[in-house]
Amino acid sequence: MTQPLVTILDDEPDVRRILTEALEDAGFRTQSFSRAREFEAALNRVTPDVCLVDLSLPDTDGLALVHRLALEQGAAVIIISGRAQVQDRVTGLELGADDYITKPFDPAEVVARIRARLRSPRGQTAHSDVAEFNDWIAHFDRYVLEDGTGTETPFSHAEGEVLRLFLESPKRLISRAQMQESLGGAAGDSFDRAMDVRISRLRTKLGEDPKNPRLIKTIYGAGYIFVGDVEWR
Known part of the structure; x- marks a missing residue:
């Protein structure tokens, strides 16, 4: 290798x-x-x-x-x-x-x-590099999000790690501790800030209302839930 x-x-x-x-x-x-x-x-x-x-x-x-x-x-x-x-x-x-x-x-x-x-997030090898959800297609091989019109928006490696974690565990609570364990990095304010930044950027690219996001829900004091339906191909 x-x-x-x-x-x-x-x-x-x-x-x-x-x-x-x-x-x-x-x-x-x-x-x-x-x-x-x-x-x-x-x-x-x-x-x-x-x-x-x-x-x-x-x-x-x-x-x-x-x-x-x-x-x-x-x-x-x-x-x-x-x-x-x-x-x-x-x-x-x-x-x-x-x-x-x-x-x-x-x-x-x-x-x-x-x-x-x-270090790969848990279960990453179980899926391909393309996921469909709520009129979006995430191309992890090219690091782009494609909307229903075919318009593509690039995302970073860091944002991709977080997005893949959500898409591999839809409709399940993901705590900060689980994110830290899966994505690596030292726990603490620096890690939490990094996650806040990446999730905010993902919401923006997905056209989410920051006050009432449809897909990436914040469960205050507990973590996050991705509420979309996901199909990998």
Whole structure:
């Protein structure tokens, strides 16, 4: 089996070296880049499983790049940055990042976070990559939602993980603890905030009324229920 490919985008040579050594020792394949221009050109030739992206890049806005990656690539996107402010974390997650790691970091933690992101939700292999529900079709192989008119709306890898979890357990309560166990990541305010962001973005893409959503219902103090009828094919 081909090992997962992790791309590293950081303009600091020591950071690239440390990450490359830690990831390759853990069995991952890696490619590293110092400039966003080189990185984006490489995406025309390779399909990474995980993208590690620094925000302080010399040739582009790191947050804008994260947003494009989340919309256009199937890879998980993990920000590694010296920006430790809460607002930077929140913005990164809102733009579609799967995780946010601050510098300085422990290479072992980065490896653990990547493994958590790549871990498949329970039961994922039981279904195909296409699900139909309430006049929508979710294409997990292409990361797009298709409505009844054929119009397609892209979703990120992170949003796809949450959507698949809902679609695999329709009309069942899914607690925060179950989400954390299935999707990986450290429990706590950071995880809860990430889930809130992803669910909000999914509701928007599904045309949901945020005050009275039809499909993804919040059960306050308990979790969420997806109330649609789902057929996998």
